[in-house]
Amino acid sequence: MKNFFVENINHIKNLSKSEFESLYEFTQMLNTASGEESLIEEAMDIVINVINAERGLFVKYDDKTDSFSIITARKISNESITDLNEFSSGILQKVLKEKKPLLYHDVMSDPNLSQFQSVQIHRIKSVIGVPIIRDDKVWGIIIADSQLDRREFTDENLLFLNFFSNLISLALDRIIKLQELEKENKILFNKLQSTEQIPDMIGNSLVMRNLSQLIYKVAQTDATVLITGESGTGKEIAARAIHQLSKRKNKPYLAQFCGSIPDNLLESELFGYKKGAFTGANSDKQGLLEAANEGTFFLDEIADISQALQAKLLRVLENKEIIRLGDVKVKKVDVRILAATNKDLQQLVKEGTFREDLFYRLNVFPIKMPPLRERREDIPLLASHFVKKISGKEISLDSSAIKKLESYYWPGNIRQLINVIQRAIILCDTNKIFADHIILEDEQSLENFNGTLEEFEILLLKKRLEQFNGNRTLTAKSLDVSVRWIQLKLKELGIQ
Template sequence: MSDIRITPLSDLRSIGKAQFESLYHISRLLNRLVYQDSLIEEALDLVVKVIHAERGLFVRYDAEGNAFSIIAARNVNRERLTDLSTFSSGILQQVIDKKAPCLYHDVQSDPNLSQFESVLIHQIKSVIGVPIFHQGEIWGVILADSREDRREFTDENLTFLDFFSNLVSLALDKIIRFEALEQENRILENRLQATQAVPDMIGESQPMRQMAAMIHRVARTDATVLILGESGTGKDLAAQAIHKLSARKNKPFLAQFCGSIPDTLLESELFGYKKGAFSGATSDKKGLFEVADQGTFFLDEIGDISAALQAKLLRVLQNQEIMRLGDHKITRVNVRIIAATNKDLKALAATGEFREDLFYRLNVFPIVLPPLRERREDLALLAEHFIRRYAAREVGLSAAALQKLRDYHWPGNVRQLENVIQRALILGDGGALQPDQIILDDDGDPTLPDFAGTLKDLEIQLLQARLKKYDGNRTLTARSLGVSVRWVQLKLKEMG
């Protein structure tokens, strides 16, 4: 609590009715203010208005360095705001020394003050200084003056400003406490966001805490988000988490995988089509952008879309407008777009393989998902999570098995870990999982040290292994290899 001086009640009776009413209104006004800037501006305006001052300064006082700095001014030449005149500094120092308002009725008749050049230049008649306190110490001073062609300040003004100083000082104490609490709350909120769980995403490592904080922060906005990360890091889960934590959480969340899909098919899925737009278009159909209106639309593997579709997507991001295939009507949509890729879009934009303007539209708020090898401390949590999901009954994980997981480099990230745990549960006997049940063979793909054939032979063996893994599904095979379905088809044709 500030050490506020108590002005005698007898002094209150000496001020006029108009100034007494001003004190009442001032106390109500100051009680509503919650920020220092507002208090400073209002206090200075009130002093200038009530005592009919011509000019005013609010000066911050640094007790440690015994220095003054101007933080607000009224009717003072802006070019002079950077420095206080010797005269002003002298008045301020007297207010500091007395810790009370100081009034000089007739400056030019005072031999100690009339010598200052600024008094003559500005024809200053009266000067008054008012201290503002915080915790018993002077925090700042309000300085006001009046020129010869205006009336001089009075003792009534001095008494009024004595009361005014107390009111402003009390308001300042309250505001500083409020701002300190607000700052503390912001710090706590940031810490909470850094540790708060993201829906469906498991991890307590530092990279995951940082990612969680970014997801919580951007979820509160409608900003476009670009999620970057290797395959299997959980980019789809991050997109869903942003949606679930956003104001759109009760609206649709739609996702579209953009990799290895023919242009015409992907375009009709995204934008819809008009009846008769092409063979088989027997009725109008809404595209996913329209279906996701008011909600969130997630575009996975955005780096794989063609140049033609990139141009159409740019229009959606710029204007929130779409046009169905075969239609000339523009439809407005309100949809938040989240995109994801495992490619370096900035590098692709530099080489012209990806539109640079689209990249910058997507890259409003990038979030990089850490690969599993960079957050090995999360392996135990993740393994336990997948065991609980897939085990028919409670199953443990032996220390040796956990160590084997930690020693692996995880090229397939969390998705690969999920597969490894599923396989281990099938191989297990119902007890704690053991190292021999943790199969880490990179899914049976041939490895270079043991392979003596040509590059073409390696391609064939790798393609055959992936086709076997995905039961002949060419789309999934292409996706796992990072190539197009057409590439897979051409290789199969070469193989006969």
């Protein structure tokens, strides 16, 4: 950059006042620019105004696919252009190949350029093109053209655009590095949030072994997964396990809780926004879906999002596209969606509060997290794990404590178990936790029970057995049923 100015110092003196003013205006813009697209759109306005072109184009070049994509293009009448075929691909290729500014006053008379079909169709006479170089590669190209023999397309204009492109290169380098740092920061922060105080997936029960097999199988695919289950059953643990076992494991894993968040705030977090989209939007912001590109994105409590947001999420699932708030440009994202809820989505569909098409898009591969009461044989293992993790000491659980834990209903599931263990550790003065240390909020009554009739029956049976120290005859008598019924029910539940 320094050598460029030294070599062209004499030519700089030939720049017009308007060109100097435009360069000054642009350098001020560089200090506040936070998004590459906003920067380029404003830069295109400057180019068109300075050289008085009829049309202007700014394209980004992808060397992997050897293709161009429009970032911004418009006519001097402020009319936008969305079709890249409106411009000469041959001229773009020429600038790309030579990697230097090019100026043609009479394109129609140049045998090397007049052969291009787009030049003939649009009767282009004058064209000026400048490459945007980043890391010694062409990052993008500015093209301005006219159907008239524009005197404004001069060598001084070419020098101006060369200065201009170098400034854009410096700005883009700063913006892209800043965006990469912001993305990395979001990923690290989200990982911290998603792992803090969350236990590992633990359990040797049949239901947990079956669950592990399902997670392993679906992890090998890119299928959308809907994880259902009661609160506290470990739905996010399952989501993270799917990501860690997938081919995307070295890519970002981001999560967003959707419950009790204002709709506009949630939308801006998911999709990002463009500068000026609303009051306080002082710069472009990348959304979490965009930050999770090539990785996995987990939507927790998906049932709580509004129908307007459901429609936008459906577009992500169907077309892998997002649009930032306040923007009109579509961005492609390659992100795997995992979702979770503790509500009955099918019932919400019937009630008309959840879109049926979105439900089927999410429910490609359903996984149900079992409540703790359906995996009671895992309770001793889980309890011992949490005792060691929370206390950091060798504290054991007495058989009376384990028995009390196993006989409880656990409406709050694993989350509630963690709280009970933490409370027991505080109450325990020795290296062993006894039944007296296990304090359960509703152990004295069934008033807070909100399960099904069958679950109530099981809970009542277990409490009566505990009350009579496992005596089946006394338990049957208190419940006014036969001992045979007690035996069959215990066999059905797999309880010795």
